[in-house]
Amino acid sequence: MPAYANRVKNMQDSALYMRGLFGGMTNPDIISFGGGAPAPQALPADILHSIANEVLKSDARGCEALQYSNTMGLKDLRQAVVSELLAPSGVEADVDNVLIVTGGLETMNLLCQVYINPGDVILVESPAFIHCIDIFNMFEAKSIPCECDDIGLVMEDVEAKIKQYQPKIIYTVPTFHNPTGKTLTTERRKRLAELGSEYDVIILEDDPYRDIRYSGETLPTIKSFDKTGHTVMANSFSKMFSPGSRLGYAVARKDLILLLMDAKIATNSHTSSLDQVLCAEFFKRGYYRDHHQKICDLYRQRRDIMLECIDKYFPQGTKRTYPDGGFYIWVELPGGLDSGQLLAEAEKKNISYLAGESWFVGEKNVGSNTMRLNFANAKEENIRYGIKTLGQLFTEKLK
């Protein structure tokens, strides 16, 4: 067979890691705190049943749902993004600033198509969302980690690394960060937008969790501080609607949206019309608010139970974050415990989590004691049982 492209070798390690993540999602016997899936109870199956029942009957809308569509996305879905999601976040935009994409990650992909040549630098968090690192590897970008403290990216380090590496893009998940659950402060958000403008760097604000907040006050987006169009928002309908429908949106300057659209035409023409129609009707018919309230209540309860159980059962000296929203709690185990090594033993007890070490990109011997716990997916009794069991395992190992 012919020689592979250079990017195949470049993404080899992260691709293998991602294969494992996606391959491990399907065992129903395991209590999984590992993946990023929402709770089955939070999926709006009944609502979609009702919408599909009406929409596929109607001639014009039914045909729209099954026919080719334009690449920008359904106008009424983009309108819902503008009025129901962006306006409350302080982002002034109109429908021409919004591109509907096939899952939130497609924005990273399209943005790389537009900006990244092999060898270009992207600054990332430490630890960083590994799936995006895999994308950046596919584009042969060099991902350089920046220092993070308890409130996210440290601006002094970001500025120093901008000067050192001349990055094209700075990638961040500012709200309820994946994997750590941390949230970047308002002051730093403002500064990051300014750094993008000052140094001519794209700030890629990946914010799929921002709309599911359970406590604390909503913070302005980085994009709301952007005066020059250097900030690009990537967001997703996966957490508030349905991950299976692969719907997301990008928000950017109009000239950049057109280039992202060009790349999208050459990627998949457009996003599923049926999924878009259902999601647009979900907003149009006013289902969003109640559903949003319902899932936030469900997840808040699960978060609180998991926090309570970690504090009760995990060994003394354990550190953990307190996420005001999103899906993840980040744990640092004490006493040299290695979360990667212990995972096999946990899985023998039918419990899984995500060991954190691989998420520290480009750094060695960091994070072997860390883990990401998804509190959203598992039922209450499974959270109680699972965290207790993990706590006992870790405590035993410390002796």
Next chain:
Amino acid sequence: MPAYANRVKNMQDSALYMRGLFGGMTNPDIISFGGGAPAPQALPADILHSIANEVLKSDARGCEALQYSNTMGLKDLRQAVVSELLAPSGVEADVDNVLIVTGGLETMNLLCQVYINPGDVILVESPAFIHCIDIFNMFEAKSIPCECDDIGLVMEDVEAKIKQYQPKIIYTVPTFHNPTGKTLTTERRKRLAELGSEYDVIILEDDPYRDIRYSGETLPTIKSFDKTGHTVMANSFSKMFSPGSRLGYAVARKDLILLLMDAKIATNSHTSSLDQVLCAEFFKRGYYRDHHQKICDLYRQRRDIMLECIDKYFPQGTKRTYPDGGFYIWVELPGGLDSGQLLAEAEKKNISYLAGESWFVGEKNVGSNTMRLNFANAKEENIRYGIKTLGQLFTEKLK
């Protein structure tokens, strides 16, 4: 803003052309023979209404339709591909040879991710499906046209160009070719598979029309002659099911499928679960065969009417193809008529078609008298009126 990646300049012309194509799809007042859309009457809205009504009620299947899924695609959909689509085409495969993709074109995209470095050569037909050329441009491949006669790619020219250019991929639409409607003969299919194996080149068999045949005998796929795994099939559910659902599939060696899967993880994680569930049930519940018969009958009639009208109304000396299936008739106008120049006048009469010149890639001053006519999308009376009007326009211009 930072400098764009090199690929942006490389795809500039084709991207602008594609923007125009996608932008022009939406005017309902125009009788369009230009796009590639199926007939609204051929979309299985009623069937999907009935399936959605049952599926979204069922707990397990309903949750599967809305939740994250694995990247390879739904197993029962891949099984339907193997037994209902590949086996009748003489392709021996099992589910691990099949990757579900987001629209038929995603296969080209993923294959380029795996094989194409900037500057690599892809041999293409002349004229070639311009949308794929746009993809190849995004990957900075060099698309080199090969000679085609009335029965498709000329093997002697392909072999000469393999020797001259050492291509990584040979791209072909062998059945009811887009844009010409021509079909590659069995003998040439066999030879092309052999050339792939002999010279270590990937044969990319893009075959989205093969299953909608209205006359003549079904030919074996190129893949069925492939002994070394060099042939990769790209196919789509757009024409037989629904283009809006963005569903397609790739068929390849298992080791290559895994690499395509890696690229897909880094592209969009997986294809819409809901669309996959609906399509899988479409096959499982036995809707496919009747629906297939129904749309073939509809399209056969439209093809025959358009052929009849072209022969009756287009000026003497017009050449046209006779497609045994698919969507397109290719026309060569006589007497130096320029289809590109005449398009504006046709559109003033609310009729559009696709001018062929831009589809001759890398060749200059070729095909200015050619046009592609989609007979599938328009109603009978509109075909009669539209072709008659075009015929009168062209005849007038000849005087």
